[in-house]
Amino acid sequence: MAPxxxxxxxxxxxxxxxxxxxINLRLEEGEILALLGExxxxxxxxxxxxxxxxxxxxxxxFIRGQKVAxxxxxxxxxxxxxxxxxxxxxxxVLTVTENVMLGxxxxxxxxxxxKRDEVAARIRExxxxxxxxxxxxAKVQSLSVGVRQRVEIIKVLYRNANILILDEPTAxxxxxxxxxxxxxxRSLREQGVSIIFISHKLREVLELADRVMVIRRGKVVGExxxxxxxxxxxxxxxxxxQVALTVDKGPAxxxxxxxxxxxxxxxxxxxxxxxxGVSLEVHAGEVLGIAGVQGNGQTEFVEALTGLRQVRAxxxxxxxxxxxxxxxxxLVEAGVAHIPEDRQSDGLVLRFPVADNFVINTxxxxxxxxxxxxxxxxxxxxxxxLIKDFDIRTPSAYVPxxxxxxxxxxxxxxxxxxxxxxxxxxxxxxTRGLDVGxxxxxxxxxxxxxxxxxxxxLVSAELDEIMGLSDRIAVMFHGKITAIVDxxxxxxxxxGLMMAGSSLEDALKxxxxxxxxxxxxxx
Amino acid sequence: MDESSSxxxxxxxxxxxxxxxxSSWASSLVVPLLAVFTALVIGALLIAFTDPVVLDxxxxxxxxxMGALAATWNSIAVAYGALLSGSLGLVExxxxxxxxxHGGGAEALSVALVPISESLTASxxxxxxxxxxxxxxxxxxxxxxxxxxxxxxxxxxxxxxxNFPGLPIYIHLPMAIMAGxxxxxxxxxxxxxxxxxxxxxxxxxxxxxxxxxISISAWLLKVGGPxxxxxxxITPEVLPSAQIPxxxxxxxxxxxxxxxxxxxxxxxxxxxxxKSIKGxxxxxxxxxxxxxxxxxxxxxxxxxxxxxxxxxxxxxxxTVQALAIDRWVGMGFSGGMGxxxxxxxxxxxxxxxxxxxAALLFGTLRNGATRMQxxxxxxxxxxxxxxxxxxxxxxxxxxIRWLYRLRQPEGEEAPIFTTSWGS
Numbered sequence: 001m002a003p004x005x006x007x008x009x010x011x012x013x014x015x016x017x018x019x020x021x022x023i024n025l026r027l028e029e030g031e032i033l034a035l036l037g038e039x040x041x042x043x044x045x046x047x048x049x050x051x052x053x054x055x056x057x058x059x060x061x062f063i064r065g066q067k068v069a070x071x072x073x074x075x076x077x078x079x080x081x082x083x084x085x086x087x088x089x090x091x092x093v094l095t096v097t098e099n100v101m102l103g104x105x106x107x108x109x110x111x112x113x114x115k116r117d118e119v120a121a122r123i124r125e126x127x128x129x130x131x132x133x134x135x136x137x138a139k140v141q142s143l144s145v146g147v148r149q150r151v152e153i154i155k156v157l158y159r160n161a162n163i164l165i166l167d168e169p170t171a172x173x174x175x176x177x178x179x180x181x182x183x184x185x186r187s188l189r190e191q192g193v194s195i196i197f198i199s200h201k202l203r204e205v206l207e208l209a210d211r212v213m214v215i216r217r218g219k220v221v222g223e224x225x226x227x228x229x230x231x232x233x234x235x236x237x238x239x240x241x242q243v244a245l246t247v248d249k250g251p252a253x254x255x256x257x258x259x260x261x262x263x264x265x266x267x268x269x270x271x272x273x274x275x276x277g278v279s280l281e282v283h284a285g286e287v288l289g290i291a292g293v294q295g296n297g298q299t300e301f302v303e304a305l306t307g308l309r310q311v312r313a314x315x316x317x318x319x320x321x322x323x324x325x326x327x328x329x330x331l332v333e334a335g336v337a338h339i340p341e342d343r344q345s346d347g348l349v350l351r352f353p354v355a356d357n358f359v360i361n362t363x364x365x366x367x368x369x370x371x372x373x374x375x376x377x378x379x380x381x382x383x384x385x386l387i388k389d390f391d392i393r394t395p396s397a398y399v400p401x402x403x404x405x406x407x408x409x410x411x412x413x414x415x416x417x418x419x420x421x422x423x424x425x426x427x428x429x430x431t432r433g434l435d436v437g438x439x440x441x442x443x444x445x446x447x448x449x450x451x452x453x454x455x456x457x458l459v460s461a462e463l464d465e466i467m468g469l470s471d472r473i474a475v476m477f478h479g480k481i482t483a484i485v486d487x488x489x490x491x492x493x494x495x496g497l498m499m500a501g502s503s504l505e506d507a508l509k510x511x512x513x514x515x516x517x518x519x520x521x522x523x
Numbered sequence: 524m525d526e527s528s529s530x531x532x533x534x535x536x537x538x539x540x541x542x543x544x545x546s547s548w549a550s551s552l553v554v555p556l557l558a559v560f561t562a563l564v565i566g567a568l569l570i571a572f573t574d575p576v577v578l579d580x581x582x583x584x585x586x587x588x589m590g591a592l593a594a595t596w597n598s599i600a601v602a603y604g605a606l607l608s609g610s611l612g613l614v615e616x617x618x619x620x621x622x623x624x625h626g627g628g629a630e631a632l633s634v635a636l637v638p639i640s641e642s643l644t645a646s647x648x649x650x651x652x653x654x655x656x657x658x659x660x661x662x663x664x665x666x667x668x669x670x671x672x673x674x675x676x677x678x679x680x681x682x683x684x685x686n687f688p689g690l691p692i693y694i695h696l697p698m699a700i701m702a703g704x705x706x707x708x709x710x711x712x713x714x715x716x717x718x719x720x721x722x723x724x725x726x727x728x729x730x731x732x733x734x735x736x737i738s739i740s741a742w743l744l745k746v747g748g749p750x751x752x753x754x755x756x757i758t759p760e761v762l763p764s765a766q767i768p769x770x771x772x773x774x775x776x777x778x779x780x781x782x783x784x785x786x787x788x789x790x791x792x793x794x795x796x797x798k799s800i801k802g803x804x805x806x807x808x809x810x811x812x813x814x815x816x817x818x819x820x821x822x823x824x825x826x827x828x829x830x831x832x833x834x835x836x837x838x839x840x841x842t843v844q845a846l847a848i849d850r851w852v853g854m855g856f857s858g859g860m861g862x863x864x865x866x867x868x869x870x871x872x873x874x875x876x877x878x879x880x881a882a883l884l885f886g887t888l889r890n891g892a893t894r895m896q897x898x899x900x901x902x903x904x905x906x907x908x909x910x911x912x913x914x915x916x917x918x919x920x921x922x923i924r925w926l927y928r929l930r931q932p933e934g935e936e937a938p939i940f941t942t943s944w945g946s
Binding site: 306307308327328330332340346347348351360364373 | 817
């Protein structure tokens with residue numbers, strides 16, 4: 001039987017780069033195929049071709065053995081292909097039903113009426129059938145990210161898609177939401193839907209997919225059944241060399257406390273107490289990892305530490321100097337560096353060239369400022385140096401930073417923050433959305449800083465990252481710190497239990513530790 | 524963001540520090556040029572098909588097709604011919620140059636230069652007002668108050684201008700200009716302060732400020748009002764010591780020193796935005812509000828600064844027009860210039876050089892329209908329609924791209940609009 005989807009010889013050129021180089025892809029009916037590759041490898045381009053957003057320079061597409069021409073998303077949808085993008089395309093002020101209807105309004109009568117009820121009924125039916133629980137009348141802005149993604153999936157199923165393409169679906173989900181998504185996808189597969197998903201995350205690819213195809217520099221470099229592969233193999237195929245999946249780190253040389261937080265209380269935008277009496281210390285030369293499911297106060301905690309949110313009560317000091325409620329600029333002066341959670345909205349000015357993004361928090365000081373003027377030569381010189389030192393892949397220092405891949409954008413932020421002497425580094429989800437090669441790089445940079453004596457505060461929803469990098473781990477739950485433990489002896493299961501709300505004692509009882517040394521709460 | 528559109532480049536080709544701002548410079552000229560061209564074409568069609576002679580000729584199309592086409596062509600040619608000769612008068616200049624070079628004296632030449640110099644003169648207030656709106660856009664602010672700010676500037680300048688007799692021109696004139704600058708700055712700063720300290724959106728507050736000053740000026744200017752001349756609802760004439768001198772004595776040539784002031788202003792705005800620290804902050808604020816906060820910029824102060832400077836520039840538009848040309852102020856002084864300036868800023872893509880070019884274009888069209896009206900009897904509103912079409916095509920560039928089958932180049936920057944809706 002012909003595969004449900006076949007791409008033959010797909011080639012796509014952009015000015016200066018061969019994005020897809022004679023790629024052949026086969027998707028069987030009822031199969032989950034993962035497309036794995038670094039940023040810029042060409043996997044999104046390939047899927048955009050399939051979805052009609054680009055036209056290939058060479059190559060053909062076959063659906064169930066028939067050759068088809070896809071000239072736009074409307075054609076793709078007609079062929080039963082549906083795509084769920086990484087960045088959702090939903091209108092927050094409209095309801096779920098209205099969003100699903102957009103572009104395909106059920107207008108059956110000469111007087112064009114919107115048939116909301118019919119659509120809502122169909123949504124409920126799809127919802128039931130696939131376990132995608134969604135309230136059709138809810139406004140999208142009131143929905144969490146995980147539920148919004150379900151709306152995107154419903155949009156696609158509503159149009160009778162039987163080939164589903166998902167682009168980095170778990171990039172924005174908590175671990176729980178990701179698990180729910182996986183069971184939805186498995187159930188869709190049982191019902192005959194064929195799925196392609198693009199990912200960087202090796203563990204998830206192995207968990208969810210039946211088969212995986214690895215793309216590097218526009219070419220297919222490997223294909224294997226996931227049952228036969230392991231993470232190290234996949235990583236090596238992706239990057240072309242052996243990749244350290246865990247960072248090599250020596251013992252910490254811990255110095256004095258650099259950051260002291262005492263009884264911190266911070267409110268969120270809905271006037272709830274997001275940070276509820278947190279006290280902790282971070283010492284020079286160590287990495288303190290804050291583990292926790294997103295939504296337990298970490299975002300507000302980091303915002304309070306980086307001058308983006310007012311503190312309700314409590315004190316924050318750096319080497320004794322009070323920086324509670326200091327402005328972002330004062331914090332930069334005090335030696336604080338911040339890698340923000342959302343690089344595109346907080347950390348970069350996408351419209352500005354790469355060189356300017358290196359100075360967005362230092363432009364007002366010499367050597368970049370000379371009186372009232374901006375010193376272009378100094379900015380150029382630094383840009384050249386940073387691009388070289390941090391191996392940032394960019395055609396020039398003067399392209400808008402929006403042209404760079406996610407990994408390179410993150411490198412710009414890291415290079416910028418590291419280009420001045422720092423005492424404290426606050427890294428919030430530093431590797432979110434990045435490929436394996438970039439992750440390896442960022443992790444190494446964090447450890448380098450730690451070894452150079454910087455106090456590193458790492459906040460991450462990726463438990464593997466916390467476990468791999470931290471010297472001590474603090475678990476945050478409902479705005480409070482459940483416990484602070486030594487990273488070497490606590491186990492992932494124990495941390496996981498605390499992240500879900502258990503106390504330290506219960507976690508120790510319920511899951512085994514990694515060594516026989518009894519764990520104490522280390523503050 | 525689409526990860527796939529970023530090239531995966533080999534190590535050898537990276538890290539080149541070419542500073543040229545890529546081909547988007549050239550391509551960003553294409554759409555505005557085509558927008559103007561398309562607007563002119565549609566204007567031409569309107570001219571032809573509102574002309575009774577042409578309509579009549581088309582009724583007899585099947586008996587005399589060439590006649591219909593000839594009539595259409597004729598109508599357009601006369602109209603645009605008048606537009607060109609009224610705004611630029613290149614043919615006349617050429618002829619007069621010939622006369623002068625053959626020793627026939629320079630009078631014909633000075634008369635022939637009147638159209639083009641009037642076009643330059645007409646563009647002066649557009650330059651200032653366009654800079655005002657463009658500056659706002661760069662900072663993420665939508666200043667619809669240029670109309671009111673220019674009126675405040677004019678009133679303030681004229682007030683200083685018709686009072687204080689006995690001062691020498693090198694004191695009186697700068698004082699009057701300063702008064703206009705400050706007046707406009709205050710009128711712009713108020714919405715800025717409201718935005719910074721109450722969150723009031725500048726679109727609403729600037730429009731309200733326009734209405735406020737229009738009403739105030741009605742009271743100021745009415746017969747018997749504090750700024751009225753007494754017998755007519757206009758101000759007294761500005762004293763000679765506060766007038767911006769017109770540089771030519773030829774009849775009808777009102778070219779004045781304010782033109783150079785406008786060019787200086789454009790250069791200063793350029794320097795501010797692209798070479799100074801303040802300008803870096805302004806552009807950052809306009810490009811990404813959150814990143815601007817994160818980088819430590821005092822956003823409230825900057826909003827007030829940008830709105831005040833924008834208001835001051837708009838005030839200069841009124842000041843220069845009042846001190847150089849009219850030398851008094853009456854109701855209806857601005858004639859909608861404040862709103863045209865929004866179109867200008869868009870056409871010029873919020874860049875000072877673009878604004879100057881767009882202002883020259885608009886001034887030329889305005890100037891030519893008067894002649895088009897008297898010679899070809901085309902209503903002046905055709906020009907307004909053409910200008911409005913230009914705005915439509917700039918605001919919806921997809922129309923142009925679709926019409927001329929242009930591809931959107933990768934990574935092209937959209938024209939800078941405000942980013943502050945909903946924030």
